[in-house]
Amino acid sequence: MRLFLLVLLFVTMTKSEILQVVKKSERIMKPMGFESLVSTFNSTREARRSVVSGGLFSIVSFDNVPCMAMSGDIGTCYSQRECTNLMGTASGVCAGNFGVCCVVTPSCGGTVTTNNTYFINTGFPATVSGPLMCSVTVNKLAGASELYLEFTNFQIAGPTLGDCTNDTFTVTITGSTSSMTVPILCGNLGNQMYYIDISKATGPFTLKFNLGSTTFARSWKIRIVQFKTGDACAAPSGCSLYFRDPSGTVETFNYNMGQGELINNICINVCFQLQPGFCSIMLTENEFMLSGIAPNDCTEGDYLLANGQRFCGDTLGNGMLVVNQTMSSGFLQIQVCSGNTNPDMDLGFKLNYTQLPCPSSVG
Structure with a gap:
């Protein structure tokens, strides 16, 4: 019991506090056996040891992973x-x-000073009503080049004819010279994501909800992560969405299980990490509804760009499309854009994707 208490104290105390305890408790420590104390600290392989006071004691430290x-x-x-x-x-x-x-879950008025946090509405998972303005400030971390937002939960009032006139979610990038802009978002974005280039920004960044008076139950929980260039989870430069799995689904914002509406004035690059031995992806239409006349009369502003060709209307070609890799970078991309109006309240799309092996690796 005495050993346990001492170990617990050493883990939570500062260096100066530990040295004071050592000086005052010399008679207690010797009968216990110093080797037993060291053995207790050495029992974890996850902890990285650092030596204090000439090697008399080992204080456990560990990375904030x-x-x-x-x-x-x-x-x-x-x-x-x-x-x-x-x-x-x-x-x-x-x-x-x-x-x-x-x-760590900052809420309205909070400031984010560390990596990997969740921005939540007050009282989450309970909902909130409008009118309300709620924001957090995110300080840029040293060496960060990318801001990643994971919409674990995101439910606010949706658009009207494509415009976010009821509720809005905005991201302000301070001191940025990057050409990448963050669109105004609204509606249901649950399980969506967004990567933002902050390599040329000084920060801080502001994530803000502006909720109108429309009767609606809102809630949100957004994971905030900053990546450095070269981090395993970072997206390629210029990609707003990045999918790493060999198969899955990709949806427009506010698709909302087929009950949503396409948000206006969004133009993003959707990227797919290719697995070794794979060179293309097959997109299969689950639901596809953009303005324009299928397959390629896309003068109204909505389109999916792949293989140098635009697709719009109520079908993706003949219901499927193979997208080929155009660069030797280990990923491929499509572009998805919406126009400045949505009078027909077009839904957007939900597509299934599957990576296809390179021809030389077949068989």
Whole structure:
């Protein structure tokens, strides 16, 4: 029991506090056996050791890496004290039980100073009503080149004739010289994502909801991550959406299980990471409804651009399309754009995609 208490104290105390305890507790420490204390610290392989006071004691330290929280969220491994200082919630343990999986959830008026947090509405998962303005400020982290937003939950009032006139969600990139702009979003964006180039931005960044007076139950939970160039999870430059799985689905914003409406004035690159030995993807129409006359009379502003050709109307070609890789970069992309009006309240699309092997690797 005494050993357990001392180990717990050393994990949470500062260096100066530990040295004071060592000086005052010398008689207690010697009967315990110093080797036992060191052995306790060495029992975890997840922790990285650093030596204090000439090697007398080993204080456990560990990297603040992502961890899977008991809540199902992706947290960050911190000490209990660090998690408390960040106003986070400890949800499980990490680093061989020396750390806690900390989930940080700033809300209206909050400031994000660390990586991997969740912006939530007040009282989430309870809903909120309008009118309301709610924002968080995100400080740019050293070396960050990309801001990733994962819409774990996103439900606000949808557009009218394609325009977000009721509720809006905006992202302001301060001090940016990048040509990448973030469109105004609204409606149901649950399980969607957005990558934003911040390599030439100074920050801070503002994520803001402006909710109107329309009667509607709103809620949101947005994971905020900053990546450095070369990080395994970073998207290629210029990609707003990035899919890594060999197969899956891609939807326009506010598709909302076929009950939504295409949002106006959006033009983004949708990218797919190709697995080794794969050179193209096959897009299969689940539902496709853009303005214009199928397959290629796309003068009204809505289109999907692939293989140098625009597609619009109520069908994607003959219902399927093979998109070929045009660059030797390990990924391919399509472009999806919407016009400045949606008088027919066109839905957008939901497409299934599957990667296809390179011809030389078949058989």
